[in-house]
Amino acid sequence: MASGNKPQTLKHPKEITEESSGDKVLIEEVRLVVPETDDPSLPVMTFRAWFLGATSCTLLIFLNTFFNYRTQPLTISAILMQIGVLPIGKFMAKVLPTREYKVLGWRFSLNPGPFNMKEHVIITIFANCGVSYGGGDAYSIGAITVMKAYYKQSLNFICALLIVLTTQILGYGWAGMLRRYLVDPSEMWWPANLAQVSLFRALHEKDSRSKGFTRMQFFLIFMVASFAYYTLPGYLFPILTFFSWVCWAxxxxxxxxxxxxxxxGLGVGAFTLDWAGISAYHGSPLVSPWFSIFNVGVGFIMFIYIIVPLCYWKFNTFDARKFPIFSNQLFTTTGQKYNTTNVLTPQYDLNIAAYDNYGKLYLSPLFALSIGSGFARFTATLTHVALFHGGDILKQSKMAMKSAKLDIHARLMKKYKDVPQWWFLSLLFGSIGLSLLMSFVWKKDVQLPWWGMLFAFFLAWVVTLPIGVIQATTNQVFYQIVSPYLSNIMGINKRQPGYDIIAQFIIGYILPGKPIANLLFKIYGRISTIHALSFLSDLKLGHxxxxxxxxMFTAQVCH
Known part of the structure; x- marks a missing residue:
C-alpha cells in the first residue's frame, strides 16, 4: 500500500528548497518550526499507516466519548498516539516481510522500508479524526444522548447513525470548499499545529549534540517527569486538582x-496544579499566541469577577439569589429542579397548558448570563473578521482563479496531485441529500422539516469562514469570556463563538415548542462547522x- 502520489520527476529536497528560496514564509513561528524541505519519494499510505491509523482513531473515539461525560471532561489528544505509535511502527518495519504482493494488478508491500515521518504524520491524521473540536467525540452522539436521557425518546438506530455520519461528512464538504481561504494562505498558520510539527521533528530528525540536551532527550525527560508528577493530583493528592483557600478558611x-x-462557584482565589484542569476547556496555553491568552484572561476577569457578582448580589438579576450561582440544572420558581418531561406531550412537543400550570423555567445566574453573552461573542466574531480580514478574503476570492503567489510550503505541495473540487462537493451534496431524506422518513422523530435542514446548512456555510479565520490566526475561535467550567455544562465547545445559541434562538422562534427540532438544527448548523474546522486544521498539518x-483526503474520509 505504498503511496501512489509520487510525482514523475523526483528531485532532491535541497534542490526543491533552493528553487523556492525566495518565497519567504510570513509567520516567524512557522519559519522557525516547519521544515522547508520535502522528500517526495517517501511512502505514505502503507500497510503500517493503515493499521496503526485505524487502531488509533478507533481507540481515541472510544476513550474520548467515554471521558467526555465526566464533570471535568478529559480529552485524550492525538499526541498520545503520535508518541505511542513510533516504537510500534519501527518494530513493524523490522519484523514485517519485505516481499512485494500483487493483487488485481496492484503491487504493494507490507514493509516498503524504514518507518518514516510521513507515515507517522498520516497516522496522526487518522488519530485526529477521533479527537474532534467538539470535545473529543462525535458531538452529535452527545445530542443523541440528550434525546434519549432527557427527553426519553426512543430513536431509530439508522436515524441516529445518519445524524452522526452526515454532520461529520457535511463538515468535510465545507472544509474542501474553504481550503483556498484557510489552508493555502501563509497568514492562516493554525498555531496548534506547530506543536505537532515540532514533536515530529524531535522524534525523527537526528540532532548533532554540542551543549545541553538534544530535542529527543529534552522530550523524553519532560515526558517522564510529567508522567511521574501526575500521580500527585491524579492519585495521591486529588485536592491539587482545584484548591480553594477561601473554602478552607x-x-x-x-x-x-x-x-x-x-x-x-466563581473560583476566586482557587488554583490548580493539575495540567488536565488547566487545559481541559481552552486547550493547551503553550500553543496559543500571548495576545490571545491575554484577551481570554481579561474577558474572564470582567465577566466572572465583576459582571456576575454585581448581577447576583447587588441587582438580583433574574431572581438570581433563589438559585445556585453556578449550575447546569433547570429550576422552578421556588428553586427546585425542573422536570422537563412534565411539560412535554408524548410527541415531544411543548405542552403550553402543562407549562403554564407547572411554572416558568429558570437558569442559574452564570448560565443565563453566559447565554446572553453568546450574542455579543457571535457578532464580535463577524465584525472582527470583516474589519481585519475582509480585504484579504476578498483578495483571495479574486485570485482563486489566477496564479497567486505561493510561499515555500505551498510551492512544494504543488509537486503533488491536488484533490479535485468535485470530490468534496460529492461528499457535501451526498450528506445534504441523506439529511433531507432523514427529515422525510423519520419526520416525527427529528421534528425538523426539510427547509429547516437547508436553513441550518446555509447558516453553517455563512459562519464557518469567519470563525475559521480567527482560529487559524489566534488558536481561539473567539476570546472566551465565560467561566471555563460553564463551557462544559452548557455542552459547548472549548472555543465556540456563541453561534449555537444564535441558532437555537432562530429555530426556536421559527418552530416554537419543538425541542428535538431545536436540537437537530443546532447539530447541523453548528457541529458541521466544528468538524469543518477540525478537518481544516488537519489539512494544514498535512500542508x-x-x-x-x-x-490526506483518503485518511480523513475513511475515518
Whole structure:
C-alpha cells in the first residue's frame, strides 16, 4: 500500500528548497518550526499507516466519548498516539516481510522500508479524526444522548447513525470548499499545529549534540517527569486538582463556597496544579499566541469577577439569589429542579397548558448570563473578521482563479496531485441529500422539516469562514469570556463563538415548542462547522509536513 502520489520527476529536497528560496514564509513561528524541505519519494499510505491509523482513531473515539461525560471532561489528544505509535511502527518495519504482493494488478508491500515521518504524520491524521473540536467525540452522539436521557425518546438506530455520519461528512464538504481561504494562505498558520510539527521533528530528525540536551532527550525527560508528577493530583493528592483557600478558611459559609469553589462557584482565589484542569476547556496555553491568552484572561476577569457578582448580589438579576450561582440544572420558581418531561406531550412537543400550570423555567445566574453573552461573542466574531480580514478574503476570492503567489510550503505541495473540487462537493451534496431524506422518513422523530435542514446548512456555510479565520490566526475561535467550567455544562465547545445559541434562538422562534427540532438544527448548523474546522486544521498539518493531498483526503474520509 505504498503511496501512489509520487510525482514523475523526483528531485532532491535541497534542490526543491533552493528553487523556492525566495518565497519567504510570513509567520516567524512557522519559519522557525516547519521544515522547508520535502522528500517526495517517501511512502505514505502503507500497510503500517493503515493499521496503526485505524487502531488509533478507533481507540481515541472510544476513550474520548467515554471521558467526555465526566464533570471535568478529559480529552485524550492525538499526541498520545503520535508518541505511542513510533516504537510500534519501527518494530513493524523490522519484523514485517519485505516481499512485494500483487493483487488485481496492484503491487504493494507490507514493509516498503524504514518507518518514516510521513507515515507517522498520516497516522496522526487518522488519530485526529477521533479527537474532534467538539470535545473529543462525535458531538452529535452527545445530542443523541440528550434525546434519549432527557427527553426519553426512543430513536431509530439508522436515524441516529445518519445524524452522526452526515454532520461529520457535511463538515468535510465545507472544509474542501474553504481550503483556498484557510489552508493555502501563509497568514492562516493554525498555531496548534506547530506543536505537532515540532514533536515530529524531535522524534525523527537526528540532532548533532554540542551543549545541553538534544530535542529527543529534552522530550523524553519532560515526558517522564510529567508522567511521574501526575500521580500527585491524579492519585495521591486529588485536592491539587482545584484548591480553594477561601473554602478552607470558611468551610461552613455558603457565600464563601459561591465565591471560592472551583467546582460550584466563581473560583476566586482557587488554583490548580493539575495540567488536565488547566487545559481541559481552552486547550493547551503553550500553543496559543500571548495576545490571545491575554484577551481570554481579561474577558474572564470582567465577566466572572465583576459582571456576575454585581448581577447576583447587588441587582438580583433574574431572581438570581433563589438559585445556585453556578449550575447546569433547570429550576422552578421556588428553586427546585425542573422536570422537563412534565411539560412535554408524548410527541415531544411543548405542552403550553402543562407549562403554564407547572411554572416558568429558570437558569442559574452564570448560565443565563453566559447565554446572553453568546450574542455579543457571535457578532464580535463577524465584525472582527470583516474589519481585519475582509480585504484579504476578498483578495483571495479574486485570485482563486489566477496564479497567486505561493510561499515555500505551498510551492512544494504543488509537486503533488491536488484533490479535485468535485470530490468534496460529492461528499457535501451526498450528506445534504441523506439529511433531507432523514427529515422525510423519520419526520416525527427529528421534528425538523426539510427547509429547516437547508436553513441550518446555509447558516453553517455563512459562519464557518469567519470563525475559521480567527482560529487559524489566534488558536481561539473567539476570546472566551465565560467561566471555563460553564463551557462544559452548557455542552459547548472549548472555543465556540456563541453561534449555537444564535441558532437555537432562530429555530426556536421559527418552530416554537419543538425541542428535538431545536436540537437537530443546532447539530447541523453548528457541529458541521466544528468538524469543518477540525478537518481544516488537519489539512494544514498535512500542508506543513508535505503529505500528498489525495492521501490526506483518503485518511480523513475513511475515518
Amino acid at each position: 470558611w468551610p461552613h459559609s455558603i457565600t464563601a463556597q459561591q465565591i471560592g469553589s472551583g467546582y460550584h 506543513y509536513m508535505k503529505i500528498p493531498p489525495r492521501c
